[in-house]
Amino acid sequence: MRALIIDDEKSIRDILGMMLEDFDFDIEKAGSVQEGLSKLQEGNFDLILLDLRLPDGSGMEILRKLREKRMKTEVIIITAFASSETAKEAIRLGAFDYVSKPFDVSELRLIFRNVKKKIELEKKVEEYEDTYKDFIGESPKIKKIKEFVKKIAPYDANVLITGESGTGKEVVARTIHNLSNRKAAPFIAINCASLPSELLESELFGYKKGAFTGATRNKKGLIEEADGGTLFLDEIGDMPLALQAKLLRFLEEKTIRPIGGIEEISVNVRVIAATNRNLEEKINEGLFREDLFYRLSTITINLPPLRERKEDIPLLIEYFAKKLSKKYGKKFRTISKEFINYVMSLPLKGNVRELRNIVEKAVILSDRDILSLPLSNEETKPHREIVIPDEGVNLREILENLEKEYLLKALKKTGGKKKEAASLLGLTFREFRYRLSKYGIS
Structure with missing residues (x-):
């Protein structure tokens, strides 16, 4: 945590600095308004100790600038020239506390302890919000899944995520990774249905130079790239049987052998798999290995379709509208009730992915500050071919x-x-x- 002390008396700056260091703050110091503002331009601070009367102006100027820029910085006012009006103004602008000189050291230590607790708590809340920022939903089913994810994330057990197409399986996989001890390491994702068997094998396990025509150099596989982190295997139900056996061996031995290689490579990877298929049916049909299924499904999470959590649709619309309006340089004051009701009336068989596409189209077509349906509302009817005659139209x-x-x-x-x-x-x-x-x- 970083703290900035702005006071024109060097002795005060030194004393306050030593006290804050006891609370594990990294200290910067300034003796004037201009020097303080200059420090603030160089970086963000968690805490500012601010003298109101400075040689080149009032500390209130700094406090006002902080609030104008909406900076999340705690401020403690320390001054020898206190007045009730100034105190009220400082508190109104969000100052954490207000202490008059000469100050009581014990009182200051208590204030520092309290402000540190507040900063730490807010950082934890921000970390939680960042982790779940793409995992949108407050319905009972989604809340239950969030709690479950938080519980299982720290453990290295393999996870199988099931659910219809577009329900957000990769978002959940990334959330598990971000809540785990592996969050600083890579999260590598691959869609097992997107490549033919031979290419998928080389992508996952890598190959040595000369292993096959076109292998002009050694290439690391995605499993090795994910070493220390998480490997996400999307659409695992579409993985060819022959490759399933090689994946099973990797899960059991924690080693891989690149195509054309002779040496085993040890890797430390957590595997999260996902599918929109019924794997037990595929096992009965002889298309999926039962032993691989049990290896992958140590923990199973089933994501509900959007039609079973319709109360989350307005939240998702708002989330995608904000995200996509930035992408396309649009600004929306509000989202019309008509638009929300229209989206909620749709079957949304493509789930969250389909909802995102609808919002994206509305954002692109909108030419007002209210996100609403296109004028002709053609979403509910077949598209009519537009014909322009030779003489033109008005x-x-x-x-x-x-x-x-x-x-x-x-x-x-x-x-x-x-x-x-x-x-x-x-x-x-x-x-x-x-x-x-x-x-x-x-």
Whole structure:
């Protein structure tokens, strides 16, 4: 943790520095407003001890700048010129505490202990949020899975994640990795259905120069690349039988032999596999090894389809809207209820992946600050082929007629109630009223 002491008295800076070092803070010091601001530009600090009266201005200037930039920094005000109004202003701006000079050392130590606890707690919360940032959902089923993931992540047991296509199996695999002791090591993912048998084998186990035509150099396999970390085998149910035997041997022996190699290489890898197939059925059909299934499924997690956790859909829409609006340089003030209700009415057989595609299309097509359905709402009907005659069309007139039709239908649906009609169309009341005036609709 880093702390910055801003005080014009060197003796005070030295005393406070020694006290904070006892609480494991790395210390930087400044004697003026400008020097303090310069230090803040160089990097972030967890804590600032701030004197209000400085040679070139007030410490309140620094506190205000911190809050303007929304920096997550705890501030303790220390000054010989305290006033109740200044204290109120500092607390209003988010200062952790306020101490007058000459200060009581015991009181300061207690404050430092408390502020350190707060900083540590907030860091843990941030770490938790970062870990689960892509694992979106607050439904009972998802909460239960999150708790289960947190419980099993520290242990090196193999995990099998099952669920329909698009339910977020790789997101769960990455979350397990990020919560494990292997989080600083690589997370390597491969889709077992994306490559033919020979290529998949060389990708996983690597090969030696001259092992086959085109092998002009030695190449590490993904299993070796993941050494110390996690290997994620997506669509494991589509792995060819011959390769299943080689994978089983690796899981049992923790060694691999590259294609064309003669020496065994020891690797330390946790394996997480995923499938949208019923592996027990594939075992009965002779398409999947039973012994490999038991090796992979030490722990099993089944992800529910989106239709079984519809209460998570608004959260997912908001998450993807924020993420994709940054990608495409869009800004949205809000998401219309009509859009959320429309998405929730869909079967979403592609689950989270399909939902993301719908939101992405809406973000791309939207030309307003409200994320809403495309004007023609063609998602629910077959697409009509657009034909432009040789003489051309009046696009402005077509769009105006379509807009008028929507305005009138919304008014009809709400019995003439303008605020409700505006909400149906994802418009503010002012925007709706402007459009009515534009077309002379009373």
